[in-house]
Amino acid sequence: MADGKTGKPKDKVGTVADRQITITRVFDAPREMIWDAWTDPEQIVQWWGPRGFTSTIHEMDVRPGGVWKSTMHGPDGTDYLNHCVFREVVRPERIVYELTGGRKGDSDFQADVSWIFEAQGEKTKLTLHMLFPTAETRDRSATTYKVIEGGNETLDRLREHLADGIANADGGIVACPDQRGTNMRFLVNRRRFAKTIAWAAISLLGMLGIRQLQAQGVKTQYPRIAPIEEYLMDRNAEIALARSAAPEAISKDATVLVLGRHGYETAVEGKNGFVCMVERAWVGAFDWPEFGNPKVRGADCLNPPAARSILPLAEMRTEMVLAGRTKTDIVDRIRAALSKREVPALEPGAMSYMMSKVSYLTDEDDHNGPHLMFYMPLADSAAWGAGAPGSPVGSGPYWFISEKTDQELNGLPPIRVFTVEVGKWSDGTAAPVHQE
Numbered sequence: 001m002a003d004g005k006t007g008k009p010k011d012k013v014g015t016v017a018d019r020q021i022t023i024t025r026v027f028d029a030p031r032e033m034i035w036d037a038w039t040d041p042e043q044i045v046q047w048w049g050p051r052g053f054t055s056t057i058h059e060m061d062v063r064p065g066g067v068w069k070s071t072m073h074g075p076d077g078t079d080y081l082n083h084c085v086f087r088e089v090v091r092p093e094r095i096v097y098e099l100t101g102g103r104k105g106d107s108d109f110q111a112d113v114s115w116i117f118e119a120q121g122e123k124t125k126l127t128l129h130m131l132f133p134t135a136e137t138r139d140r141s142a143t144t145y146k147v148i149e150g151g152n153e154t155l156d157r158l159r160e161h162l163a164d165g166i167a168n169a170d171g172g173i174v175a176c177p178d179q180r181g182t183n184m185r186f187l188v189n190r191r192r193f194a195k196t197i198a199w200a201a202i203s204l205l206g207m208l209g210i211r212q213l214q215a216q217g218v219k220t221q222y223p224r225i226a227p228i229e230e231y232l233m234d235r236n237a238e239i240a241l242a243r244s245a246a247p248e249a250i251s252k253d254a255t256v257l258v259l260g261r262h263g264y265e266t267a268v269e270g271k272n273g274f275v276c277m278v279e280r281a282w283v284g285a286f287d288w289p290e291f292g293n294p295k296v297r298g299a300d301c302l303n304p305p306a307a308r309s310i311l312p313l314a315e316m317r318t319e320m321v322l323a324g325r326t327k328t329d330i331v332d333r334i335r336a337a338l339s340k341r342e343v344p345a346l347e348p349g350a351m352s353y354m355m356s357k358v359s360y361l362t363d364e365d366d367h368n369g370p371h372l373m374f375y376m377p378l379a380d381s382a383a384w385g386a387g388a389p390g391s392p393v394g395s396g397p398y399w400f401i402s403e404k405t406d407q408e409l410n411g412l413p414p415i416r417v418f419t420v421e422v423g424k425w426s427d428g429t430a431a432p433v434h435q436e
Contacts, residue, residue, distance in 0.1 A: 018135035021142065023128045023151045029162045031117050031124040032429075035092035037161060038115065047157040048072070050150040061295055063089050063360065064237040068097070078103060080145075084113075088237070091358040092117050102145075109141055126155070222281070222292035225321055228261055230294035231280050239267050242276040246301035246353035247426050251276050254301060263319040273304035275311055282321045283314045285401045286331060290362060299356035305347035310375055312343040331399075335411040346415055350375040355426035370431045371419045379414040386418060394419040 027034055037043045041060045048055045052075035059069040068084040081101050088096035095115045102109040111130045118125040128151055132138035141147050233241070238258045243251040255270035257277040264277060281288070281296035290296065302311055313334060320330045337343045354361075355370040375398070381387065386395030398415035425431050 015135075016131065019132045019138050021128075021130045021132075021138065021148060021151070023148070023155065025126050025155045025159070026120065027124045027126060027159060027162060028122075029124060030122060031092050031119045033162065034124050034126060034158075035117055037158065038095065039091075043161070047161040048154060049157075050146075050153040051157065062086060062095070063295075063297060063358075064234045065232070066295075087234075088114075089358065090240075109145060110137065111141070126158075128155070221289040222294075225282070225292045225324075226294040228322060232259060232261075233278065233297070235267065238278050241297060241299050241356065241358060242278050242301070243299075244356040244358060244426055245276050245299035246274070246355060247428070250274055250353065251301055251426070255307075259318070262322055264315055273307065274301055275307040276301040277311075277314075279314065280318070282317055285397070285399065286327050287400050287402060291327070293363065295360055296362070297358075297360045298354065299359045300352050300354050302352040303350065306350035306352050306375060309344045309347040310350055310352070316343065331412070338413065339411055346375055346377050346413065353426070355422060355424070357425045357427065357429075357431075370422045370425050372422060374418040374420070376416050376418060377414060378416045381416060381418070384418050392421045394421075 037047070039062045041057050044060075045055045045057055048070075049072050054073045056071045056073065057069075058071070059067055061067055064086055066086045066089075068082075068086065070082050072080040072082065074080065080103055082099060083101060084097040084099050086095065086097045088094060094117065097113055099111050099113050100109065111132050113131075114129045116125075116127040116129070118127070130138075130141075130147065130151075132141060235258055239256050242256050242258070243254070245251065246254070250272070251274070253270050253272040254268075254274035254276045255266060256268035257264040257275060258267040259265075259278065259280065277300055279296075279298040279300050281290050281293040283298070284291060284296075316334060316337065317330055320333060325333075334343075338345070351372060351374045353372060355372075357368075357370075359368045361368050371394075381395035384393050384395060385391050386393040395416055395418050398417050399409065399412050423431055
């Protein structure tokens with residue numbers, strides 16, 4: 001039967017089984033290792049695609065709503081463009097995205113793709129599902145693009161990539177061979193936090209001292225706030241991410257906030273006084289170069305004192321940023337609100353949990369790490385031993401990266417954030433530990 005508008009034969013939709021291709025492989029490697037090999041752009045280019053193919057990644061933002069743009073280069077010189085929009089990213093369980101692509105100049109390949117990561121002891125079962133619009137597009141893709149053969153060869157290359165990393169690992173620390181570049185750097189990072197994680201994101205993380213940031217610099221700067229759409233998330237995904245900030249015993253009864261177009265909104269009413277949310281970059285220090293970074297997603301769960309005294313500052317920042325106000329406007333407004341007691345002073349005992357596996361805290365190196373944060377009305381960190389060699393405690397000022405005098409703060413009360421690294425993520429699994 002022909003389509004009345006185009007004259008082309010209509011595809012038969014068919015059953016799900018007729019429209020689907022499924023490929024399954026069991027790897028002799030832990031699930032977290034395979035997840036990292038899939039989500040790290042520096043690793044995935046080492047194994048993605050059939051044999052003889054190479055890949056160029058133009059953009060890869062592995063989060064719900066994030067985009068992955070890449071070009072696969074065939075051995076015959078043909079380029080295949082791919083555009084993916086992530087619908088679900090649940091570390092380390094599944095990745096779901098919508099894929100469109102095809103040969104350069106054509107976009108005749110469409111599929112809903114899911115990757116399922118299942119732990120089987122020390123091994124991992126990885127399942128690739130591709131669901132096509134119709135049975136005929138499934139068959140054309142299998143014939144034209146040889147997706148079954150290509151999928152199997154891609155998983156073969158992943159197995160080789162993992163085996164190469166494990167073979168070179170000595171107690172989890174790998175010396176990267178020159179010809180492989182940084183492809184197995186994740187094995188090192190799983191044992192430690194990179195020393196160059198930016199302490200600038202003090203309200204979002206705080207692994208290291210301010211001196212390290214000053215010494216190493218920041219690679220990327222975000223001087224402007226992006227369109228609001230780049231900061232928004234699927235509501236259910238944001239609730240799940242917010243709750244992952246703290247162990248379930250705490251987060252399951254917490255109030256949950258989600259970001260709306262004009263500020264944070266209550267999505268779930270809690271009953272234990274904790275408030276969980278996903279902070280955006282503008283909750284960090286005002287002079288942080290990543291202040292406008294739309295990729296930042298910092299899952300944070302504030303205890304009752306912090307919910308009463310730190311959260312109002314984050315909400316005020318957010319509302320003013322989304323209203324298009326400048327940093328100077330925001331600082332002046334906060335200063336006036338504190339002076340007039342429109343917002344409460346810092347409460348004793350204010351702290352928060354940031355233990356989510358799937359937060360994205362900074363563009364710098366590891367991007368994430370589990371820790372606790374304690375807010376204190378202090379100007380000096382010496383009493384906590386913060387930053388001392390071997391100390392798990394980090395420290396930095398709340399308002400600005402650079403240390404300010406009382407006169408320079410001009411009405412902003414001194415608040416210092418102390419951070420303590422922890423060895424587990426909120427789900428109880430082991431996390432990397434920072435080494436000096």
